[in-house]
Amino acid sequence: MSLFASVEMTPGDPILGLTEAYLADTRAGKVNLGVGIYYDEQGRIPLMRAVREVEQALALEAKSRGYLPIDGMPAYDQATQRLVFGAESPLLAAGRVATSQTVGGSGALRVGADLLRKALPEAKVAISSPSWENHRVVFTAAGFEVVDYAYYDPSTHGLDFAGMQADLGKLEPGTVVLLHACCHNPTGVDLTVEQWKQVVALVKDRGLLPFIDMAYQGFDKGIDADAVAVRLFAESGIESFVVANSYSKSFSLYGERVGALSIVGANREETLRVQSLVKRTIRSNYSSPSTHGAALVAGVLNSVELRAMWEAELGEMRERIHAMRAGMVEKLAANGAPQFDFIQRQAGMFSYSGLSKAQVDRLREEYAIYAIGTGRICVAALNRGNLETVVAAVGAVSR
Numbered sequence: 415m416s417l418f419a420s421v422e423m424t425p426g427d428p429i430l431g432l433t434e435a436y437l438a439d440t441r442a443g444k445v446n447l448g449v450g451i452y453y454d455e456q457g458r459i460p461l462m463r464a465v466r467e468v469e470q471a472l473a474l475e476a477k478s479r480g481y482l483p484i485d486g487m488p489a490y491d492q493a494t495q496r497l498v499f500g501a502e503s504p505l506l507a508a509g510r511v512a513t514s515q516t517v518g519g520s521g522a523l524r525v526g527a528d529l530l531r532k533a534l535p536e537a538k539v540a541i542s543s544p545s546w547e548n549h550r551v552v553f554t555a556a557g558f559e560v561v562d563y564a565y566y567d568p569s570t571h572g573l574d575f576a577g578m579q580a581d582l583g584k585l586e587p588g589t590v591v592l593l594h595a596c597c598h599n600p601t602g603v604d605l606t607v608e609q610w611k612q613v614v615a616l617v618k619d620r621g622l623l624p625f626i627d628m629a630y631q632g633f634d635k636g637i638d639a640d641a642v643a644v645r646l647f648a649e650s651g652i653e654s655f656v657v658a659n660s661y662s663k664s665f666s667l668y669g670e671r672v673g674a675l676s677i678v679g680a681n682r683e684e685t686l687r688v689q690s691l692v693k694r695t696i697r698s699n700y701s702s703p704s705t706h707g708a709a710l711v712a713g714v715l716n717s718v719e720l721r722a723m724w725e726a727e728l729g730e731m732r733e734r735i736h737a738m739r740a741g742m743v744e745k746l747a748a749n750g751a752p753q754f755d756f757i758q759r760q761a762g763m764f765s766y767s768g769l770s771k772a773q774v775d776r777l778r779e780e781y782a783i784y785a786i787g788t789g790r791i792c793v794a795a796l797n798r799g800n801l802e803t804v805v806a807a808v809g810a811v812s813r
């Protein structure tokens with residue numbers, strides 16, 4: 415008998431399963447709104463102009479490829495710190511931040527989770543209700559008990575801020591609180607700057623450990639505006655926090671797996687101690703990250719000209735998403751479905767559309783439009799070519 419005979423089938427990822435069904439669908443005009451990817455007007459994943467420039471220069475140089483340090487390429491880590499915390503951040507000047515290149519934002523979350531499990535073995539982790547499903551999976555796999563805090567209010571399609579404050583206020587000191595910096599996945603519902611200030615004060619008062627996940631910096635308002643949560647925590651006097659960031663979306667480099675984990679300590683010496691534990695965590699996992707994606711991002715961020723080119727294109731992507739949101743709301747209203755106006759108030763790639771599981775099933779079966787059972791749709795997959803089809807179908811299943 416095989417030694418693997420007792421291994422049972424583990425359920426697959428529902429979102430990836432949906433993409434398989436979409437690819438197998440032979441109907442013309444099918445649309446996949448289930449993904450978490452930004453597509454351009456032509457329905458393609460863009461290769462950004464500044465990235466192409468660096469890529470071509472790298473190809474000409476054709477350098478040999480040694481190992482990177484455990485915590486990655488120094489030029490990448492330093493550029494990341496400046497982007498996430500702001501170039502003028504006093505935390506950087508004080509040596510209170512250590513940044514490690516990781517295997518995507520997911521890798522940053524997992525390294526951060528393993529680190530915190532060692533540093534705070536008694537702690538629980540609190541995530542928003544709902545959150546990106548992988549948050550629960552990653553922190554549970556790292557050995558944490560994961561609890562939820564109130565976040566989304568289905569009756570307003572907005573934030574349940576009172577519920578969120580009440581739940582955060584009940585957490586035990588030392589609890590890790592996972593917060594989405596901007597463009598909340600899956601709801602598209604974010605905090606205002608005023609609300610962030612209140613959350614920062616509450617987290618500080620209560621002695622919680624903020625773990626900020628920033629996977630969409632630049633996708634709503636801009637590089638600095640979308641990092642407001644990080645900046646407010648940095649200014650707050652909170653001694654320790656953690657930030658995971660991803661370049662998958664903001665550089666359109668999904669498959670290169672480019673992300674980073676930044677840890678903030680009370681002072682330079684504490685930061686070095688915590689960073690030594692981060693390095694041990696990485697070393698015992700995948701040893702060191704890979705070179706190419708980091709070279710692309712560092713090449714763009716460390717050139718004044720290419721960085722401006724990148725920011726301009728990111729701005730175009732952001733504007734396109736805003737235009738798709740506006741177009742969808744306007745066309746749905748004209749289609750007799752004015753109740754979707756909230757889509758324009760939500761931010762980033764996703765919208766919790768409020769469509770029920772039955773309506774999502776009808777969209778797929780009758781109209782070849784694929785969305786997730788929770789009603790999450792990826793507005794960044796809309797374009798002028800498919801918007802009419804989607805609006806007509808959503809209008810039809812909503813009547």
Ligand code: PMP
Nearest residue numbers: 450518519520546599629660662
């Ligand atoms: N956090 C959130 C909220 C995300 O939506 C994602 C990507 N879907 C990630 C982290 C991970 O990003 P990456 O693809 O870089 O691992």
